[in-house]
Amino acid sequence: MLNSLDLLFISLTFLVFIIGFFIKAKRWKRGQESDRFKNFYESFFSALERIFSHGDLLREKKMGFFHLFLFYLFIVALILILIFHLPIKTPSVIANIQSIVLDLCALIALIGIIYFYYRRISEKNRGFDNKREDFILLVWLLLIFVTGFLMEAVRLKVFKEKAVFAPAGLFFSIFIPSDQDFYPALSQIFWRLHFFLVLSFIAFIPYSKAIHIFLIPLSYIFKNPLPKGAYKLYDLDNSEEFGANKVSELNWKDLMDLDTCVRCGRCQENCPAHLTEKPLSPKKVIQDLKTVLYRSDKDLQSPLVNEDITEEVIFSCTTCRACVENCPAGIEHLDKMMEIKRYLVLMEGSISPEAQLLFKNLERNGNPWGMPASTRGEWAKELDVKFLVEIDDPKSIDFLFWPGCAGAFDDRYSKVVKKLIDIFNKANLKFALLGEEETCCGDPARKLGNEYLYDMLARQNIETMNNYSIKRIVTSCPHCLNTLKQDYSQLGGNYEVISHSEFLLNLVKDGRLNITKNIEGKFVYHDSCYLARYNDIYNEPREIIKKSGLKITEFERRGIKGFCCGGGGGNMFLEEHSPRMNDTRVKQILDSSEGKDLTGIATACPFCLTMMIDGTKTYNREDIAVKDIAEIIYEAL
Ligand code: SF4
Ligand code: SF4
Numbered sequence: 001m002l003n004s005l006d007l008l009f010i011s012l013t014f015l016v017f018i019i020g021f022f023i024k025a026k027r028w029k030r031g032q033e034s035d036r037f038k039n040f041y042e043s044f045f046s047a048l049e050r051i052f053s054h055g056d057l058l059r060e061k062k063m064g065f066f067h068l069f070l071f072y073l074f075i076v077a078l079i080l081i082l083i084f085h086l087p088i089k090t091p092s093v094i095a096n097i098q099s100i101v102l103d104l105c106a107l108i109a110l111i112g113i114i115y116f117y118y119r120r121i122s123e124k125n126r127g128f129d130n131k132r133e134d135f136i137l138l139v140w141l142l143l144i145f146v147t148g149f150l151m152e153a154v155r156l157k158v159f160k161e162k163a164v165f166a167p168a169g170l171f172f173s174i175f176i177p178s179d180q181d182f183y184p185a186l187s188q189i190f191w192r193l194h195f196f197l198v199l200s201f202i203a204f205i206p207y208s209k210a211i212h213i214f215l216i217p218l219s220y221i222f223k224n225p226l227p228k229g230a231y232k233l234y235d236l237d238n239s240e241e242f243g244a245n246k247v248s249e250l251n252w253k254d255l256m257d258l259d260t261c262v263r264c265g266r267c268q269e270n271c272p273a274h275l276t277e278k279p280l281s282p283k284k285v286i287q288d289l290k291t292v293l294y295r296s297d298k299d300l301q302s303p304l305v306n307e308d309i310t311e312e313v314i315f316s317c318t319t320c321r322a323c324v325e326n327c328p329a330g331i332e333h334l335d336k337m338m339e340i341k342r343y344l345v346l347m348e349g350s351i352s353p354e355a356q357l358l359f360k361n362l363e364r365n366g367n368p369w370g371m372p373a374s375t376r377g378e379w380a381k382e383l384d385v386k387f388l389v390e391i392d393d394p395k396s397i398d399f400l401f402w403p404g405c406a407g408a409f410d411d412r413y414s415k416v417v418k419k420l421i422d423i424f425n426k427a428n429l430k431f432a433l434l435g436e437e438e439t440c441c442g443d444p445a446r447k448l449g450n451e452y453l454y455d456m457l458a459r460q461n462i463e464t465m466n467n468y469s470i471k472r473i474v475t476s477c478p479h480c481l482n483t484l485k486q487d488y489s490q491l492g493g494n495y496e497v498i499s500h501s502e503f504l505l506n507l508v509k510d511g512r513l514n515i516t517k518n519i520e521g522k523f524v525y526h527d528s529c530y531l532a533r534y535n536d537i538y539n540e541p542r543e544i545i546k547k548s549g550l551k552i553t554e555f556e557r558r559g560i561k562g563f564c565c566g567g568g569g570g571n572m573f574l575e576e577h578s579p580r581m582n583d584t585r586v587k588q589i590l591d592s593s594e595g596k597d598l599t600g601i602a603t604a605c606p607f608c609l610t611m612m613i614d615g616t617k618t619y620n621r622e623d624i625a626v627k628d629i630a631e632i633i634y635e636a637l
Contacts, residue, residue, distance in 0.1 A: 006195070009195075009196075009199055010199065012203075013199040013200075013202050013203045014202075016203040017202055017203055017205060017206055019206075020203075020205070020206025020207050020211075021206045021211075021214075023206070024206060024211070024259055027247075027255060027259075027293055027294070027296070027297070028252045028253075028255040028256045028259075029252060030247050030248050030255065030293075030296060030300070031247065031248065031250050031251045031252035031253075031254060031255040032248070032249065032250070032251045032252070033251070033252070034251035034252060034253055034254075035225075036221075036222035036223075036224075036225065036253055038225045039225050040221070043220070043221050043222070043223060043225070044221050046220070047217055047220035047221045050220050050330075051071075051216070051217055051220065054067065054068045054071065056327075056328040056330075057328045059326070059560075059561075060266070062115065063115075063116075063119065065112075066108070066109070066111070066112025066113075066115055066116065067112065069105055069108040069109045069112055070109045070112055070113070072105060073102075073105040073106055073108075073109045074213075076101060076102060076105055077102065080098055080102060083098075096162075096165045099162065099165040099166050100165045100166065100167075103152070103165070103166040103167060103168045103169055104167070104168065106145055106148060106149065106168060107167075107168040109145065110142070110145045110146075110149075110168075113138055113141050113142050113145065114142070116138055117135070117138050117142075120134060120135070120138075126265055126269065128263075128265060129263060129265075131263075133208055133209060134209075134263075136208075137208060137209070137210055140197065140200075140201055140204075141201070143193075143197050144194065144197045144198055144201060146172075147190050147193045147194035147197060148194055149168060149169055149171075149172040150172055150175070150176070150186075150190040151187065151190040151191055151194055152166055152168075152169030152172065153169050153170075153172035153173035153175065153176050154173075154176055154183055154186050154187045154190060155169070155187070156169050156170055156173050157173055157176050157178075157180070157183060158180070158183060209261075209262050209263065211259060211260075212260055212261075212262045212329060215256065215259060215260040215329075216260060216328075216329050216330060218256065218260075219253075219256065219257060219260045219329055219330035219331065220330045222253050222256075223253075223330055223332070224253070224332055224335060226486075227485075227486040227489075228321065228482075228486065228533075228534045228535070229319075229321075229482045229483075229486050229487070229530070229534045230486045230487050230489075230490060231335070231338050231446070232335075232339070233490045233491075234451055236451065236452060236455055241347070242342050242343065242346040242347055242451065243339045243340060243341065243342030243343025243344070243345075243346060243347060243449070244304060244336070244339035244340055244342075244343050245303050245304050245305055245340070245343045245347070246296075246300065246301060246302070246303065246304065247292060247293050247296045247300070247302070247304070248296075248300060249304075249339065249343070250289075250304075250336060250339060253332070254332070254335060254336050254339075255293055257286070257329075257330075257331045257332060257336075258286060258289050258290035258293050259290065259293075260329045260330070260331060261283070261286045261287065261290070261329060261331055262328075262329060263283065263287065264328065264329075265283055266326045266327060266328060267282040267283050267286075267322070267323035267324075267326060267327050267331070267333060268281045268282060268283040268284070268323075269326075270322040270323065270326045270561055271320075271322060271323055272318060272320055272322065272563050272564040272566065272581045272584070272585075273316040273317060273318065273581075275563075275584065276566075276579045276580065276581050276584050277579060278316035278577070279310070279312050279313050279316060280313045280314075280316035280317055282323035282333045282337075284308070285309060285313065285333065285336070285337065286331060286333065286336075288306075288308040288309050289304060289309070289336060291308070292304055292306070292309075304340055304343075305340060305343070305344065309340065311344055311350050314337055314340050314341050314344060315341070315344075315352070315355075315448075317334075317337055317341075317569055318529075318564045318566060318567070318568040318569040318571050318581070319334060319338075319447050319529075319568050319569035320529040320533070320564035320568050320569075321334060321529055321533040321534060322529070322533065322560075322561070322562070322563075322564065324533075325533045325560050326560065326561065338447075338449070341448070341449035342449040342451060343449075344449060345448065345449035345450050346449065346450070346451065346452070351448070351450075352574065354573070354574045354575060355448055355570070355574060357370075358444060358448070358570065358573045358574070359445065359448075359450055359453055362440050362442075362444065362445055362453055362457065363453055363456070366439030366440050366457065366460075367405040367408070367409055367439075367440050368405055368440065368444060368572075368573045369405075369409055369573075371409045373436060373439065374436055375436070376408045376409075376435060376436045376438060376439075377408070377433065377434075377435025377436045377438075379403075379407070379408055379409075379414045379417070379418070380403075380418075380421065380433055380435065383418060383421050384421070384425050385401075385421050385424075385425075385431070385432065385433055386432050386433070387432060387433050387434065387435040387437075388400070388432045388433070388434055388435075388437065388468050389435070389437065391432055394432070394468040394469065394470075395469050396430065397430050397431055397432045398429055398430045398431055398472065399429070399431050399472040399473060399474050399498075400431065400432060400433070400434065400465070400468075400470050400472065400473045400474070401417075401420070401421070401424065401431050401432070401433055401473075401474050401475070402434075402438065402441075402473050402474065402475040402477070402480055402484065403417040403433070403438075403475075403476065403477075404440075404441065404475060404476070404477035404479070404480040404606065405440050406477060406606030406607070406610075407476065407477065407606065408438070410606060410610070412609065412610065412613070413606040413609060413610070413628075415631075416476065416606070416609070416628040416630050416631055417476060417630075419630050419631055419634040420476060420500060420630045422634065423504070423507075423513065423630065423633065423634055423637070426513065426637060427507050427512040427513050428512070429512075431474070434464060434465075437464050438461065438464070439457055439460050439461055440457050441457065441458070441461060441479070441480045441483040441484060442454035442455075442456075442457035442458045442461075442483060442487075443479040443480065443482070443483045443570075444479075444569075444570035444572070444573060445457060445570070446483070446487065447568070447569040447570050448569065448570035454487075455491070458483070458487065458488060458491050458493070459491060461484075461488070461493070462488055462491055462492060462493035465493065465495065466492075466493070470495060471495060471496060472495065472496045472498070473495050473496070473497045473498070474497075474498050474499075474500060474503050475497065475498075475499065475500065476499075476500040476604075476606070476628070476630060477605065477606050478499065478528045478529075478530035478531040478534070478535070478537075478604065478605045479530050479568070479605070479607070481497055481499050481530065481531070481535065482530045482534050482535060484497045485497035485535075486534075499531060499535065499537055499540070499604070500604070500629070500630055501531065501537055501540040501541045501544060501604050501629060502537065502540050504544055504629070504630065504633055505540045505543055505544050505547075508544070508547055508633070513633070513637060514637065515547055515548065515549075515633075515636045515637065516636070516637060517549070517635065517636050517637075518548075518549030518636070519548045519549045519550050519632065519635055519636050520549065520550070521550050521551070521599035521600055521625075522550070522551040522552075522553055522597060522598055522599050522600075523545055523550050523551070523552055523553070523598070523599065523600040523601065523602045523627075523632075524552070524553050524554070524555060524589055524594065524595070524598060524600075524601055524602070525541055525542050525545055525552060525554075525558075525601075525602045525603075525604075525629075526562070526565065526585065526589075526601055526602070526603050526608055526612060527541075527558055527559060527562035528565075528603065528604050528605035528607075528608050529562065529564050529568050530568065530605065531604055531605060532559060532560070532562055533560060533562070538559050538560075541602065541604045541629050544629045544632065544633055545602050545629060545632055547633070547636070548632045548633055548635065548636035549636060550600075550602075550632065552602075553594040553598070554594070555588070555589065555592040555594045555595070556588075556592065557588060563581070563584070563585050563588060564581055564585075565581060565582050565585055565605075565607060565608045565611035565612065566580060566581030566582045566585075566611055567582075567605075567607030567608065567610070567611050568607070572607045572610075572611075580615075580618075581611075582611035582612065582614055582615040582618075583614075583615050583618045583619075585611070585612070585615060586601075586612060586615030586616055586618065586619060586621070587615075587619065589601060590619060590621060590624075598624060599624065599625060600624055600625035600626065600627060601616070601624060601625070601626045601627075602627055602628070602629055602632060603626065603627070603628055603629070604628065604629045606628075609626060609627075609628055612626045613626045
């Protein structure tokens, strides 16, 4: 049992702990207000599910498995300590079960700690930036477990019949001398060591990265309530300051994230910019922002854009969301980088000449290439489809088809949308186009930080669609999908927006489209970031490919770990330095064992289509067909 001195030590430990936490929270308070309580109950229960399932961590199997045991051991140990201090006598059966569960969990956790240590020193190519703190924490935990087992070992020397319920403790008992005279002293020494190691570890938590034990659950609970890909909306008429260049211009959750990061490097490992030698590493951005946050203790004006977080770093991001979705700590990298981008563009006017040209084209002509806006509907003039302006009762249509700028102006992609029109007609659907009344959805402008331009384009489209009382939109462009579905609702545009992947699959399933041919070949499906990570559409495109009769193969970087083609975040219209992401992507496909007898690459995004075609050209592999899923299903009808 604990004596009064022990209770004093425990009180001191919690005091040091609370002071440490308070110091951190004071820093987060420098950030702006952000209402993270909107969907509190939903977020709370989803956080519980994420924490107890360890789903995020288990994507890396070995590491996740050991972390899971460490986590459950922590919980079990807490419960057992509480039970131990209750004034009740535990029945011996329960005590024996407790003993064996705790013993085995502790053994696995101990092996896990050794594995974590080994992983840090052996997997150098993972980009771990090993710091002394990482090893100190591991050794500290190791000592806590070893002293715990030694305490147990001494007990087992006395109560030999208990050994069967503590196999790991039994192993440690070989280190205990057989002379029983030593046992009281040894028992006291191990207990004291264990006790002080545990207390000092608890006191150290807020001053080290072990604080993630508390911050990760908070990070999950207080995640951004906006839909994925939608960003903070500014009151453009009444605001003079945009974006962030000081810690006080980020919000409190953004600042808390900086202390939550455990430097595991998963964001970096999945970042296409980092993997193609661009100056951006999302992990480094978070760490560099943390440096500025700590610098703000002395200088509140310390700039976020500095020698580490440069314009080049920020504009290397394709907004692919791989960092956010793969971060086990729920850190929202993109929210921070977007605010910095907005600061650079709207406050500093720091934009490349190519981006300036893009903005000019979008502003004057409503498309990225500067094609005359009046020609936007020409691609469809000869087709069996009507423009909304020609229809007496626009409400009578089932849906509006939104081809986007690529569908309207890109020669290769307009072949895809023409086939879609044919498919819709085969299925006897009532639909229409906006034609020259449509303008760019605004995605490249918003993702490049030009909120004014995005606002102008978005409001124009919303006004047009609301005038026609549009309720349902089908689009083949995932960037348009995300903008119309997630962003427009912030401006009063509320529509049911459906991707062509989901829509086509439903038509086949409902029997409105009949598959009559079996196409031969072996394809790989390249996930579009805005379809997959942004809108959780992973299976539908694959199912369509399978329905056509094609064999589909999968390879390592897919789904949530899919590798961006390089076209997102407005980068489709900007020059990329070598090595290019699309070339890297095609090389990954061709070099994989599944790539050997591949006949084609399937895509479900106009940017991915262009990028994959360019990539196959780079490697003189034009024998590999690159097709949109709409073209694949069209061939099978
Ligand atoms: S941001 Fe997330 S994924 Fe990246 S290093 Fe930190 S904890 Fe790991
Ligand atoms: S969004 Fe994609 S490109 Fe941007 S930092 Fe994250 S992983 Fe890298």
